[in-house]
Amino acid sequence: MGRYTIRRLLQLIPVLLGTTFLINYMVWQLPGDPFAGRCGQRPCPDSYVSAMRSQFGLDQPILVQYWQFLKNMLTGNLGVDFNQVPVATQLGDAWPITIRLALLAVAIEAVIGISAGVLSGLKRGGFIDNVVTISTLFLLSLPVFVTGFLLQWLLGVQFQVITPTVSDEAPIMELIVPAFVLASLNMAFTARLTRTSIVENRRSDYVRTAIAKGLTNRRVVGVHLLRNSLIPVLTFLGTEVGSLMSGAIITEGIFNIHGIGGLLYRAITGQDYTIVVPIASLLVLVYLVSNLLVDLLYGVLDPRIRYE
Amino acid sequence: MSDPSVTQDLIHGGEGPAASVVSASNKPRSLWQDTWDILRHRKIFWISLIMLILFLLMAAFPSLFTHKNPDYATLAKSMEPPSGEAWFGYDLQGRDVFARTIYGARTSIIVGVLATLLTVVLGGIAGVLAAYYARWVDSVLSRIGEIFLGVPYVLGAIIILGTVAPAQSSPDRVTIMAVVIIVLAVLGWPILMRIARSSVIQAKHQDYVQAARALGAGPFRIIFKHLLPNSLAPILVYATITIGSYIGAEATLSLLGIGLREPVISWGIAIADHTSYIRTGAHAMLFPAAFLSLCVLTFVMLGEAVRDALDPKLR
Numbered sequence: 001m002g003r004y005t006i007r008r009l010l011q012l013i014p015v016l017l018g019t020t021f022l023i024n025y026m027v028w029q030l031p032g033d034p035f036a037g038r039c040g041q042r043p044c045p046d047s048y049v050s051a052m053r054s055q056f057g058l059d060q061p062i063l064v065q066y067w068q069f070l071k072n073m074l075t076g077n078l079g080v081d082f083n084q085v086p087v088a089t090q091l092g093d094a095w096p097i098t099i100r101l102a103l104l105a106v107a108i109e110a111v112i113g114i115s116a117g118v119l120s121g122l123k124r125g126g127f128i129d130n131v132v133t134i135s136t137l138f139l140l141s142l143p144v145f146v147t148g149f150l151l152q153w154l155l156g157v158q159f160q161v162i163t164p165t166v167s168d169e170a171p172i173m174e175l176i177v178p179a180f181v182l183a184s185l186n187m188a189f190t191a192r193l194t195r196t197s198i199v200e201n202r203r204s205d206y207v208r209t210a211i212a213k214g215l216t217n218r219r220v221v222g223v224h225l226l227r228n229s230l231i232p233v234l235t236f237l238g239t240e241v242g243s244l245m246s247g248a249i250i251t252e253g254i255f256n257i258h259g260i261g262g263l264l265y266r267a268i269t270g271q272d273y274t275i276v277v278p279i280a281s282l283l284v285l286v287y288l289v290s291n292l293l294v295d296l297l298y299g300v301l302d303p304r305i306r307y308e
Numbered sequence: 309m310s311d312p313s314v315t316q317d318l319i320h321g322g323e324g325p326a327a328s329v330v331s332a333s334n335k336p337r338s339l340w341q342d343t344w345d346i347l348r349h350r351k352i353f354w355i356s357l358i359m360l361i362l363f364l365l366m367a368a369f370p371s372l373f374t375h376k377n378p379d380y381a382t383l384a385k386s387m388e389p390p391s392g393e394a395w396f397g398y399d400l401q402g403r404d405v406f407a408r409t410i411y412g413a414r415t416s417i418i419v420g421v422l423a424t425l426l427t428v429v430l431g432g433i434a435g436v437l438a439a440y441y442a443r444w445v446d447s448v449l450s451r452i453g454e455i456f457l458g459v460p461y462v463l464g465a466i467i468i469l470g471t472v473a474p475a476q477s478s479p480d481r482v483t484i485m486a487v488v489i490i491v492l493a494v495l496g497w498p499i500l501m502r503i504a505r506s507s508v509i510q511a512k513h514q515d516y517v518q519a520a521r522a523l524g525a526g527p528f529r530i531i532f533k534h535l536l537p538n539s540l541a542p543i544l545v546y547a548t549i550t551i552g553s554y555i556g557a558e559a560t561l562s563l564l565g566i567g568l569r570e571p572v573i574s575w576g577i578a579i580a581d582h583t584s585y586i587r588t589g590a591h592a593m594l595f596p597a598a599f600l601s602l603c604v605l606t607f608v609m610l611g612e613a614v615r616d617a618l619d620p621k622l623r
Contacts, residue, residue, distance in 0.1 A: 141605035
């Protein structure tokens with residue numbers, strides 16, 4: 001286990017280096033002028049452009065720039081954006097809101113997804129099973145932004161149950177509907193995964209033994225079946241925490257939430273790449289580390305799995 | 309997607325149960341025949357097939373469904389709600405929403421299908437090479453795949469499109485569609501590589517491949533005659549579902565203002581243009597959104613029906 005952890009951590013390094021290099025390369029080297037629209041309708045004066053280029057190291061070759069970026073990241077220096085506002089303060093304001101949104105989304109995914117999956121898996125071919133299969137099919141087909149606009153229109157405009165946009169402080173109550181939208185796709189996956197897992201394990205020897213011993217249905221399902229069936233589901237939920245963060249770009253845009261996604265989106269449309277690079281790299285780091293943690297958790301939860 | 313097998317079976321095995329029993333005793337039944345037998349008894353398969361044909365017709369001959377010009381604008385009719393004259397009402401520029409929705413199918417389907425084809429080619433080649441040559445080729449390709457998978461999808465697309473074709477620029481129709489297609493494929497190929505790789509690895513150790521190699525078949529012959537046909541089924545299923553998700557992804561990018569843009573007619577653009585008018589005229593947004601969702605649903609449903617039929621274990 002210890003050796004496996006170390007090997008995985010070592011494997012993480014080249015992937016992390018590759019990904020961050022890719023982001024740096026795409027942002028700074030692909031065609032397109034980062035200072036194109038920064039001076040209103042007129043083109044920027046040369047003195048401004050050259051000053052900015054030397055401040056952000058754009059006159060250096062890409063490898064030198066990347067080395068600078070790595071040094072800054074490792075020393076915790078996120079730098080300033082094109083308007084000289086520190087990236088760290090902007091990140092500090094946005095981070096808690098996105099974390100709240102993502103955690104709420106994971107909770108919704110887990111509660112609704114798992115209960116729907118268990119109910120449909122236990123009575124395969126029954127009424128609930130059909131309802132769950134069809135509704136997950138629909139959820140999988142609706143692009144996230146369609147779900148978002150639909151709920152915003154129905155609940156916010158037609159029935160006026162919620163306020164269509166979230167206020168600046170983003171209290172939990174106002175985040176429930178956006179979190180539901182963010183969770184919708186993964187909720188459907190969770191329900192399906194739970195169902196498959198329950199259906200598979202129902203045929204297993206230990207469930208048959210438990211029934212043969214004369215245990216109550218409640219105990220068979222709750223203790224024997226559920227515990228074993230939920231392992232892949234838990235790992236799925238864990239892996240998806242990272243991707244929820246970037247999925248928040250769209251949800252936060254629809255509901256006007258001032259989180260990481262909104263910050264990133266505004267930075268990209270405003271072509272302020274100095275914010276984009278560190279935040280995108282951080283998101284990738286969160287994604288990769290959560291994947292690693294989940295893989296390790298798998299071995300702890302399921303002792304049958306052995307790492308060589 | 310399953311057309312070749314469908315037509316083949318309609319010609320050869322369509323004479324009723326007696327005929328198929330006879331043919332079954334003469335020669336072994338192929339995977340595709342089994343799949344077809346299961347598929348044709350599934351309602352969901354027929355529903356999705358009919359919807360697919362409708363959408364393909366819409367994409368190929370939009371004038372069958374509407375005689376109106378999707379670009380003809382009457383500003384006086386801006387945001388008029390649905391009526392007998394215009395079923396889906398008028399959009400902000402006073403253009404017929406029904407006509408624009410019908411014409412939007414072509415863009416979505418072209419982007420979805422071409423991006424999927426490119427993904428299959430890129431991912432398929434990488435996967436087959438990785439599995440066939442194993443060793444360092446495999447580790448290098450797998451690591452590169454992991455790097456691309458490490459960038460979350462939306463994030464990667466936003467970064468590339470935001471720099472190549474920023475929201476302020478206005479590239480022409482073909483360029484922007486090509487860029488979107490390439491971006492979708494570049495970010496999506498690693499998953500297909502994994503599917504192709506694992507199914508080729510499974511097939512590689514079968515006796516018939518060993519036999520072919522012992523008989524002196526070169527790598528090309530082994531890959532194209534033996535390995536590829538056997539990894540076709542999972543790739544086909546994944547590709548069908550991917551067409552659907554790429555159509556959704558294209559609309560998402562258009563919504564963010566960095567994907568397709570005017571003068572291209574697309575559901576994503578129609579939705580993006582009217583998000584600010586959700587309180588006064590939701591019709592201009594809801595109808596394209598409904599068509600978009602139905603189109604994605606069609607491909608996902610078809611892919612799932614074929615997958616269930618190919619893999620009886622899942623049922």
